[in-house]
Each structure stands twice: as structure tokens, then as C-alpha cells.
Amino acid sequence: MGGSRSSLTLTIRPASASDAGRLAELRWEFRSGRAPPAESREAFLARCAEWMHDRLTSAQWRCWVALRADAIVGHVWVRLIEKIPNPATEPEWHAYITNLYVEPAARGGTGGALMDATIAWCAAQDIDAVFLWPTNQSRTLYMRKGFNSTPDIMAQRRPPDA
Numbered sequence: 001m002g003g004s005r006s007s008l009t010l011t012i013r014p015a016s017a018s019d020a021g022r023l024a025e026l027r028w029e030f031r032s033g034r035a036p037p038a039e040s041r042e043a044f045l046a047r048c049a050e051w052m053h054d055r056l057t058s059a060q061w062r063c064w065v066a067l068r069a070d071a072i073v074g075h076v077w078v079r080l081i082e083k084i085p086n087p088a089t090e091p092e093w094h095a096y097i098t099n100l101y102v103e104p105a106a107r108g109g110t111g112g113a114l115m116d117a118t119i120a121w122c123a124a125q126d127i128d129a130v131f132l133w134p135t136n137q138s139r140t141l142y143m144r145k146g147f148n149s150t151p152d153i154m155a156q157r158r159p160p161d162a
């Protein structure tokens with residue numbers, strides 16, 4: 001029947017370790033076009049799926065997946081970063097959002113829905129700063145979701161060819 005993927009019902013759910021193979025494929029789709037891969041697709045998928053399987057069973061990582069017609073079409077990951085205990089009342093974790101990716105055919109609200117699930121989860125945890133690295137194109141999405149450039153965080157970046 002007709003209809004684009006993005007017109008199919010959208011479901012967002014937490015990822016499970018059994019999703020790792022599919023999520024590794026999405027990672028390859030996302031990153032292999034950005035710079036020439038230094039390993040074969042097969043080698044990368046095996047390495048990345050193993051890495052993701054481990055992280056999806058770890059307390060330090062969370063991932064949400066977007067499904068249309070029961071197929072995983074996108075994902076977003078969160079790495080929890082522990083702070084040193086504080087005697088004052090202060091949240092004891094930071095959260096780093098990374099790897100937001102939606103297949104081109106499923107775009108149009110899907111990325112925002114993944115971000116909504118992630119942000120809602122972070123808001124319900126003992127989390128202080130939630131941060132990410134936008135691209136020029138994705139900056140507007142994150143700004144709509146309440147992210148701003150902040151003057152109180154300092155960072156050093158390694159030069160690209162170092």
C-alpha cells in the first residue's frame with residue numbers, strides 16, 4: 001500500500017541489547033558517508049554491534065529507538081557521567097546526548113520525538129547538565145528542544161589532524 005515511511009505510526013521505546021545489530025547498521029549509515037572508512041563495513045558492523053551490545057546492558061548508557069511499522073529507523077544515545085559526591089543538594093550526574101540519527105526516509109518529526117523521550121528521561125533523573133555537540137544543520141532542532149550555547153562550560157578540542 002502507498003504512503004511514505006514517515007506517515008506510518010511512530011513508536012519510541014528504550015533499546016534492548018538485541019537491537020545492537022540493527023543499531024550498528026544505522027551507525028554505519030550515519031558515519032561512513034562523512035569521512036572515508038578505515039575498515040570494511042563487515043568489520044565495523046561486528047565491532048560496533050559488540051560494543052553496543054555491551055553498552056546496552058550497562059548502567060552508564062541509555063538508548064532510545066524509533067520504529068515505523070516495527071522497523072527501527074532511528075536512535076539516540078545518552079552517556080551518563082558521574083559527578084563526585086557533594087554534601088550539598090546537587091544533582092550527581094551529567095548526561096551526554098550523542099548519535100542522534102534517523103534514516104532519510106523516516107525523517108520529519110522522528111528526530112524530535114527521539115529527543116523528547118531522551119529529555120523527558122533526563123528530567124526524571126538526578127541529572128545536572130545535559131549536553132551535546134550539534135552540527136550546523138541540527139542546531140535548530142536542539143534549540144527548539146531547549147538547548148542553548150552556555151557561557152559556563154569550558155572545553156578544549158584536539159586539532160583535527162593531531
Ligand SMILES: CC(C)(COP(=O)(O)OP(=O)(O)OC[C@H]1O[C@@H](n2cnc3c(N)ncnc32)[C@H](O)[C@@H]1OP(=O)(O)O)[C@@H](O)C(=O)NCCC(=O)NCCS
Binds near residue numbers: 138
Ligand atoms: C537530525 C535528524 C535526526 C533529524 O531527524 P528528523 O526526523 O528530520 O527530525 P525533526 O523533523 O524532528 O527535526 C527537523 C530538524 O532536524 C535538523 N535537520 C534537518 N536535516 C538535517 C540533516 N541533514 N542533518 C542534521 N540535522 C538536520 C534541523 O534542525 C531541522 O529543523 P529545521 O527544519 O527547523 O531546520 C536527521 O536529520 C538525521 O539523522 N541527520 C543526520 C545525522 C545528524 O546530523 N544527527 C545530528 C548530529 S548532532
